[in-house]
């Protein structure tokens with residue numbers, strides 16, 4: 166999951182680190198070849214006298230080059246006492262040295278399905294955080310770079326907070342949730358997964374067979390309802406989906422059920438009739454939550470579709486499915502930012518428990534190789 170994006174972010178860390186290291190090394194070369202300019206620099210830098218502690222050359226942070234004790238000719242394990250100025254221990258990450266890696270980072274993000282405007286915003290944050298950052302001589306800057314990347318990604322994921330579990334807990338019952346999206350993205354499967362999750366949390370769930378359009382859709386959701394042992398409200402194929410969902414809500418009210426999960430037929434956002442049908446559902450059903458479902462694999466298409474669906478029936482959040490098959494990972498970053506609505510869950514497979522509640526920290530931890538689930 167997200168391997169490609171992980172690799173690319175890691176590559177950026179390494180590139181910046183190598184580049185900064187090379188700058189330090191280049192200065193070592195200068196020191197060895199010509200001690201005078203560095204010695205002059207030392208004069209300027211040591212208005213307050215500073216004698217660094219004795220440094221062992223094979224320690225993690227090595228001593229800077231010294232005009233008096235150049236590193237060339239120092240044997241491993243020998244102790245040298247650098248006498249350079251304090252400012253030479255501290256270096257600053259400069260814009261010109263980041264230009265090329267930042268450009269590569271932007272391309273890498275675009276290649277990983279992160280939308281253009283979102284990539285630019287991430288790169289901007291990284292740039293702002295890194296440029297001018299003080300670092301030590303030959304310090305590994307990987308951690309600094311990672312923090313900047315994490316901040317950049319978390320910032321674009323910081324959208325209207327909505328905690329699904331809190332909403333279910335707090336909202337008057339029955340809580341009605343309508344799922345929309347194009348064909349085959351995983352709406353019905355996701356409804357079954359959410360029903361399974363809610364049932365395990367002790368809620369009484371009702372499914373509404375709102376896909377009255379596709380042949381076989383009724384049987385599919387019926388199978389899930391049977392497997393999960395939850396009530397399904399259905400009409401005939403071809404019936405008005407708004408009427409089916411309305412009946413499901415009425416049933417849930419009468420029977421004191423907690424949550425209604427309403428399926429809808431997959432539709433292409435350019436199909437005016439089917440999109441109007443969604444508008445009718447919105448008018449008839451006062452849903453607590455409208456959830457847009459799309460595949461992580463769809464990349465920028467998913468972002469476009471979310472925006473289109475939002476115009477027919479305002480969405481409150483998204484669920485990305487098939488994340489298990491997506492190596493790029495950018496859709497998750499882009500869709501929340503573009504819709505300004507949170508991602509609620511990620512679908513990670515075809516089993517009922519292959520669903521994980523989304524939170525931005527979880528995503529960045531995955532991207533930087535911490536959490537495994």
Ligand SMILES: Nc1nc2c(ncn2[C@@H]2O[C@H](COP(=O)(O)OP(=O)(O)OP(=O)(O)O)[C@@H](O)[C@H]2O)c(=O)[nH]1
Nearest residue numbers: 348349350351352353354431486487512513514515
């Ligand atoms: N690998 C993987 N497959 C999934 C996931 N979610 C759904 N699927 C599969 O995607 C296919 C389509 O799923 P459905 O739930 O029927 O999709 P839908 O959006 O309801 O489709 P329509 O009703 O035709 O619009 C099925 O084979 C599911 O098993 C997921 O998170 N990971």
Ligand SMILES: [Mg+2]
Nearest residue numbers: 352353376382
């Ligand atoms: Mg379906």
